[in-house]
Amino acid sequence: MGGIFINYRRGDHEDVVRELYDRLEQYFGEDQVFRDVASIVPGQRYPDTLRARVADCEVLLVVIHEGWTDTRDESGTRRLDRPDDWVRQEIEQALGAGRTVIPLLLDDAEPPKPTELPSGARDLAHRQAQRLRVRRFRHDLNELVAVLESRVAPTWRPVPAPPQRAVPGGGRWPTAGTAVLAAGILLGVPAIDWGDGWVTADDLPFPLYAASWxxxxxSAPLVAVGVVHGPLCRRIDAWERELHKVKYRTYLGQTWPVAMAVALVSVIGGLSAQGEAGALASWGVVLCAMLGVARGTATLIRLQRRDRDLWTRWPQELSNRVSRQELRRAVVRLEVRMSGWARPLSREQREKAAWELAEIGRASGRMAQEAARARMGWLVQDHPVRLGCYVLWLTLTAALFLAAGLAYRAAGLGTVRLYAAMAGAVLIGAAMSLGTMEISYRRQRRTRTELVREVAERTGLLAGRLTSLSSPARTRPSAPAPRPEEFAEPD
Incomplete structure (x- = not known):
């Protein structure tokens, strides 16, 4: 449990001790500050509780008021001379256990001299004191808090980031597999026996027909990314910025069903125009869509749980490969939290917010590095599956053109112009693939760079608000408290 133990003697100064306890409890937390009257639960054996908390504390604050060393009981015996005096016992136990013991001098109280203390507590006179004056209570308390912060360990720990899934298709083995498949397609498709009599001067051979389609x-992906990242670019970016700020439920509700509905209408409409076979195929598409809805519902439930977890268990580390959505949502969560905070912040609030701002800054820095990657690095790291599919698709198209060329030559109908047209078609396909990749690369670079700039602006505002809510700044005392003359520093 650790924390701070307030050692004091009851008397006219109890109001100051109570105010000290309330302020420290507000800043460090209820479990981190102990005062006998406020912290011992009815029914507990207070001797056991006092000894256990002194043994467990990190700092013992000894509140010393004027006349502290000469306080006497009803019989006239000095209370510090009594072995059963709890103030004495707590000081001796803490000093014996090697705890940090800070004499806290109220107003004009003087530090005790070794000769005024019992033998087991004399080391208290050698401990640097801190003063707490009623007329400068807030200023002196801020100095005390700054001293205690370095002695009292935080009670919270950041939650580790959830395990990150490996990017499908990443690594050397999938790359080697793509190369082997491409080689097999390039060699195997032209070697297929397509039968006799299928190459004539009037009809296109099937490989050439398939290659043309x-x-x-x-060209469809090129047109799609060109339209999305061209005329509609600004609208889509603005839409994404707003959707990234909302909960996963709203995000999925605004994106996934719309995209799925558009795809279903397009596919079913095209299949329905193909007659009875097309209508049968459209039912298969509907069945697949229903399975997709079921999977989407399960995903939605999982993400809702994650939303709640990220809100209640904070701060959480961000993954090494954080997405734009996750980074924006981390900023929004912190904005929402801090909008409900009021001065003065607790230590936990201030430290957690500062840690999360630093974590967001680190994630933003990693995103800036990702934006500066070369094209091949971006493809291999972010889209290995897409890269492999494009390589295999282009290889299959080239293999079909090659099979058609070989068939034309075997039939004696091949011409240089025909072969040149086929080669040009393959080059056009490669150019379209590269164009699609290039537009996507430029867009991801621009969106990442803009997000890094946006996050820097918003976190700058949050850092300013955190500083404002944490004011006045807590600084350690600039000069030591007064000490007895015989223990003053040498000139």
Missing amino acids: SLLLM
Whole structure:
């Protein structure tokens, strides 16, 4: 449990001790500050509790008022001379256990001299004192808090980031597998026996027909990214910025169903135009969509739980490969928290907010490094599956053109112009693939750079608010408290 133990003697100064306890409890937390009257639960054996808390504390504050060393009981015996005096016992136990013991001098109280203390407590006179004056209570308390912060360990720990899934397709083995598959396609497709009599001067051979459709389909991603990242770029970016700030439930509700509905209408409409076979295929698409909805619902429930977990268990570390959505949401969560805070902040609030700001800054720095990556590094790290699919798609298209070329040559219908057209088509396909990748690369670089700038601005405002809520600044005392003349520092 640790924390701070307030050692004091009851008397006219108890109001100051009570105020000291309330302020320290507010800043360090209820479990981190102990005062006998406020902290011992009815029914507990107070001797056991006092000894246990002194043994466990990190700092013992000895509140010394004027006349502290000469306080006497009803019989006239000096209380510090009595072995059963609890103030004495607590001081001796803490000194014997090697705890940090700080004499806290109220107003004009003087530090005790060794000769005024019992033998087991004489080391208290050698401990540097801190003064607490009623007329400068807030200033002196801030200095005391600054001293205690370095002695009292925080009670919170950041929650580790959840295990990060490996990017599918990353690593050397998938890259080698893609290369082997590409080689197999390039060699295997032209070697297929397509039968006789399928190459004529009037009809296109099936490989050439399939390659032409593949080339046409390859233009679709280029057109899509060109439109999305061109005329609609600013609107989509603004939409994303707003959606990244909301909960996962709202985010999925605004994105996934819309995209799925558009895809279903397009696919089912195209299949329905193909007659009875198309209508049957459209039912298969609907079945797949229903399975997708079921999976999406399970994902939504999981993400809702994660939303609650990120709010209640904070601060959480951000993953090494943080997404733009996660980074924005981390900033928003901190903004929402701090909007409900009021001065003075507790130590835990201040330290957690400062830690989270630093963590957001580190994640933003990693995102800036990601934005500066070369094109191949971006593809391999972020989109290995997409890169592999494009390589295999382009290889299959080239293999189909090669099979058609070999068929034309075997039929004696091949010409240089035909072969050049096929080679040009393959180059066009490669150019479209590279164009799609290039537009996507430029967009991710721009969006990441803009997000880094946005996060820097918003965290700068949060840091300013944190400083404002933490004011006045807590600094350690600039000069030592007065000490008895015989223990003064030498000139």
